[in-house]
Amino acid sequence: MDLHYTAEQNAFRAEVRAWMQQHVPREALPDYDTFEGFQAHRAWEKTLNSAGYAGITWPEALGGRGASLFEWLIFEEEYWAADAPLRLNQNGVFLLGPTLMEYGTEAQKARFLPRMAACDDMWAQAWSEPGAGSDMAAIRTTAVRDGDHYVINGQKTWSTRARWADWIFGLFRTEAGSQRHHGLSYLLVPLDTPGVTIRPIRQLNGLAGFAEIFFDNVRVPVDCCLGAEGEGWNVAMATAGFERGLLLRSPARYQQTARRLRTLYLANRDAADRDLSIRDAVIRAISATEAYALSTYRTVSMLAKGSKIGPESSTNKIFWSELDLLLHDTALRILGSRAELDTPESRRWMEGFMFAQAGPIYAGSNEIQRNIVAERMLGMPRQ
Amino acid sequence: MDFTYTDDQRAFRDAMRALLMVEASPERVREGWELDAGISPQLQELIAAQGLSALSVPEAFGGLGLADTDWALLSQEFGYYAVPDAALNTAYPAACLIAALPDAPSLQQATLPRLAAGELQLAISHPLNPLVADADRADLVLAWADSEVHAVPRSAVDVSALASVDPARRLYRVSLETGAGTRVADAAQGEVLWRELINRSNLAICGQLLGLTQRILDISIDYSAQRKQFGKAIGSFQAVKHHMADVAVQSEFAKPVFNRAAWAVEHGHPLRDVYVSQARLACSEAAALAARNGIQLHGAMGYTWECDLQIFMKRIWALASSWGDAAFHKARVADWLFAPDTEIGPGKTFI
Ligand SMILES: Cc1cc2nc3c(=O)[nH]c(=O)nc-3n(C[C@H](O)[C@H](O)[C@H](O)COP(=O)(O)OP(=O)(O)OC[C@H]3O[C@@H](n4cnc5c(N)ncnc54)[C@H](O)[C@@H]3O)c2cc1C
Numbered sequence: 001m002d003l004h005y006t007a008e009q010n011a012f013r014a015e016v017r018a019w020m021q022q023h024v025p026r027e028a029l030p031d032y033d034t035f036e037g038f039q040a041h042r043a044w045e046k047t048l049n050s051a052g053y054a055g056i057t058w059p060e061a062l063g064g065r066g067a068s069l070f071e072w073l074i075f076e077e078e079y080w081a082a083d084a085p086l087r088l089n090q091n092g093v094f095l096l097g098p099t100l101m102e103y104g105t106e107a108q109k110a111r112f113l114p115r116m117a118a119c120d121d122m123w124a125q126a127w128s129e130p131g132a133g134s135d136m137a138a139i140r141t142t143a144v145r146d147g148d149h150y151v152i153n154g155q156k157t158w159s160t161r162a163r164w165a166d167w168i169f170g171l172f173r174t175e176a177g178s179q180r181h182h183g184l185s186y187l188l189v190p191l192d193t194p195g196v197t198i199r200p201i202r203q204l205n206g207l208a209g210f211a212e213i214f215f216d217n218v219r220v221p222v223d224c225c226l227g228a229e230g231e232g233w234n235v236a237m238a239t240a241g242f243e244r245g246l247l248l249r250s251p252a253r254y255q256q257t258a259r260r261l262r263t264l265y266l267a268n269r270d271a272a273d274r275d276l277s278i279r280d281a282v283i284r285a286i287s288a289t290e291a292y293a294l295s296t297y298r299t300v301s302m303l304a305k306g307s308k309i310g311p312e313s314s315t316n317k318i319f320w321s322e323l324d325l326l327l328h329d330t331a332l333r334i335l336g337s338r339a340e341l342d343t344p345e346s347r348r349w350m351e352g353f354m355f356a357q358a359g360p361i362y363a364g365s366n367e368i369q370r371n372i373v374a375e376r377m378l379g380m381p382r383q
Numbered sequence: 384m385d386f387t388y389t390d391d392q393r394a395f396r397d398a399m400r401a402l403l404m405v406e407a408s409p410e411r412v413r414e415g416w417e418l419d420a421g422i423s424p425q426l427q428e429l430i431a432a433q434g435l436s437a438l439s440v441p442e443a444f445g446g447l448g449l450a451d452t453d454w455a456l457l458s459q460e461f462g463y464y465a466v467p468d469a470a471l472n473t474a475y476p477a478a479c480l481i482a483a484l485p486d487a488p489s490l491q492q493a494t495l496p497r498l499a500a501g502e503l504q505l506a507i508s509h510p511l512n513p514l515v516a517d518a519d520r521a522d523l524v525l526a527w528a529d530s531e532v533h534a535v536p537r538s539a540v541d542v543s544a545l546a547s548v549d550p551a552r553r554l555y556r557v558s559l560e561t562g563a564g565t566r567v568a569d570a571a572q573g574e575v576l577w578r579e580l581i582n583r584s585n586l587a588i589c590g591q592l593l594g595l596t597q598r599i600l601d602i603s604i605d606y607s608a609q610r611k612q613f614g615k616a617i618g619s620f621q622a623v624k625h626h627m628a629d630v631a632v633q634s635e636f637a638k639p640v641f642n643r644a645a646w647a648v649e650h651g652h653p654l655r656d657v658y659v660s661q662a663r664l665a666c667s668e669a670a671a672l673a674a675r676n677g678i679q680l681h682g683a684m685g686y687t688w689e690c691d692l693q694i695f696m697k698r699i700w701a702l703a704s705s706w707g708d709a710a711f712h713k714a715r716v717a718d719w720l721f722a723p724d725t726e727i728g729p730g731k732t733f734i
Binding site: 135201210271357 | 512513545546547548549552554611612613617620622623675678679683686687688689693700701703704705709710711713714
């Protein structure tokens with residue numbers, strides 16, 4: 001064990017910090033679920049990419065920096081510490097990117113990754129369907145082979161930021177009559193294809209943060225299939241653990257929230273300490289945030305030594321989503337009767353609190369994750 | 384000893400429920416969001432016509448002269464249907480305060496008959512309640528000033544609106560002038576009056592929180608029977624069932640605490656402050672869990688604007704620290720609990 005950064009890593013941190021100081025917009029950008037905010041965040045992704053920061057772990061030839069996962073952690077720390085904008089293209093860059101890297105043909109990588117890094121293509125995920133939420137293997141949207149195209153019919157839903165996205169990635173049933181996780185293919189679909197209809201869905205905060213997508217004879221060339229036809233489930237699962245376990249939610253995000261929570265607590269300490277359970281919750285929340293950061297460093301160390309992430313990735317997802325709830329719930333308790341108000345002091349906490357409610361639902365609900373932990377990690381009897 | 388409600392009390396509750404089921408449907412509540420008052424004038428009139436606004440007005444002034452345990456079932460209906468609470472606050476804590484003024488017959492003459500007729504709206508400004516709900520549309524603001532009670536006409540109140548996470552709430556910061564001309568009770572009288580007002584405001588919130596909890600249980604259980612995954616109703620999965628069972632346990636054990644609190648206020652029991660705060664803590668906890676587990680059970684559907692769950696969840700979040708945060712209520716309990724001559728244990732519950 002050696003808990004020091006190397007000289008190179010320290011130099012990298014200094015570089016990123018200096019860059020963030022120069023480039024992070026002084027004023028927070030408008031919410032990315034508004035059109036104006038979407039445009040502003042897209043422009044920001046381009047700025048990031050100009051420094052090679054959009055997908056820093058990607059090879060340089062594909063628009064990245066060839067950075068190690070430790071450098072990725074450092075980058076994320078500086079990014080969140082600088083209060084930089086949320087990543088508009090996060091589902092593309094963090095989730096599809098690594099999958100393309102592993103399963104894409106050279107042509108696909110060259111075609112998609114640099115444009116993704118530059119946010120010329122903004123990507124949304126399209127797994128869920130009205131009948132396939134937790135039970136993703138119940139996917140029914142079909143993609144029927146017709147010469148060198150697939151013809152897609154059906155419906156996806158809850159697709160985050162699909163409203164103005166350029167492409168989606170997801171699973172489609174390419175083998176007629178196939179059941180469950182067999183006969184699915186991982187397809188990349190341009191949303192400007194004729195036959196695609198997008199219907200925005202408003203979220204708890206009133207903004208249309210996700211959308212339904214309807215497919216009516218949508219023709220997609222076969223070179224938009226990622227991995228082998230019919231092997232989509234394996235392609236999707238191969239990187240799911242990596243995503244759920246690591247890339248989607250870096251600890252820095254919660255560390256920045258924890259920092260804000262400490263500031264909020266100190267600014268309201270006299271009032272907050274009237275209820276010692278608030279002080280207790282602040283300590284627990286901030287300590288759990290550190291535990292999450294430490295656990296991530298351990299995971300990255302193990303990956304650096306060649307290990308793979310297994311079902312323990314599900315522990316991660318449970319931990320960060322419940323941590324986020326605790327951080328925001330504690331903040332609202334400190335704010336007391338001011339918490340409900342749409343004021344500069346409270347707005348961000350209440351928005352964060354509402355979004356935290358979704359954490360135990362998306363990316364595989366926590367009930368499903370607990371089943372995975374119990375059955376696959378702990379070896380307990382199956383239901 | 385009888386811990387149950389009378390037939391009359393339940394009949395009144397049922398009549399109220401029959402009205403609200405139709406007139407305060409989720410569609411109607413949503414329509415209210417677009418209106419200045421957060422509630423349709425028609426619904427307000429119907430509530431008054433039901434006799435609700437007359438409930439706490441003494442019979443001598445044309446009211447029904449009913450009391451806190453009579454409100455205990457009704458406030459739950461307000462919560463269950465997420466009716467914005469201006470009518471409840473006017474008819475219950477505020478009306479009780481005016482009726483109890485020892486020394487303000489002309490104000491009582493001027494207001495109580497109109498209250499009974501549902502023609503008057505009141506708002507309350509108190510340090511524990513710095514954001515005054517519905518101040519803009521109130522005819523009169525009952526204001527705290529160094530423990531005195533003042534009745535300030537709307538025309539002498541400046542208000543500035545603040546949006547709440549709950550689209551039905553209409554909150555205001557108010558600034559108002561108080562003086563000899565507005566004083567309706569001196570500080571010594573005021574101490575007593577404000578104490579009862581705080582208790583009643585909290586009973587009103589407790590009832591709403593219990594009703595909201597029940598509503599979330601009902602809609603979630605319904606949804607869990609309809610929604611199928613893995614070929615089964617999601618309600619058949621143990622993890623999902625337990626989410627609802629946990630809420631039901633908390634809610635069932637908050638109700639009798641609430642009942643005792645209402646009874647204690649009605650009868651001027653010396654420990655009523657403690658009992659009210661115990662009830663408030665229990666109801667708040669049950670409601671917060673209902674909101675969390677309710678959205679969890681609904682999955683992504685619960686995160687949408689369209690899903691009616693948000694109506695009830697947001698009301699719970701908004702009421703969380705209204706009329707005293709948890710610290711305030713814990714302190715009221717602790718002051719009694721840890722006093723040297725406090726006795727607890729078997730046989731001490733109803734002493
Ligand atoms: C903010 C947000 C963003 C999202 N973004 C996307 C996106 O970009 N693309 C996309 O494809 N999807 C997205 N989703 C959808 C997400 O993947 C689903 O919400 C999730 O898979 C759960 O499915 P569901 O909502 O249909 O809930 P359901 O599957 O209906 O589940 C409802 C409840 O039942 C429980 N449950 C279900 N089955 C079991 C079981 N076997 N055992 C125990 N409990 C069970 C669940 O845990 C949950 O509590 C998003 C969701 C949210 C909230």
